[in-house]
Amino acid sequence: MKTLFIALFTLATIAYNTTSETVTATFTGYSDETYYFTDSDDLTYAFESISATAAQEFDLTQDIYKGQQFKITFTTSTELNEDDEEYDMLSITALELVK
Secondary structure, eight states, X not given: OXXXXXXXXXXXXXXXTEEEEEEEEEEEEEETTXXXXXXXXXXXXXXXXXXXXXXXXXOTTSGGGTTOEEEEEEEEEXXXXXXXXXXXXXXXXXXXXXX
């Protein structure tokens, strides 16, 4: 029973610390395992991961998508670095090419 409580608490904490958002932005490049996009307000988004489905549909490691505009659905989760400081980690969950 104690294990079940711990598992449920962990899942609730993960769900609480993760939010999903959508933004339209231009792909500016891929470097050091990070995908970079810039929106119309010149805000830069750095995504550290991408879902297998989105990666299969759009291989952003290639330059052919540079300068293309995408509708990006992503999650933001709060993580701890090696100094126990919180930071936001952005992960792409879905991509749609804007024409």
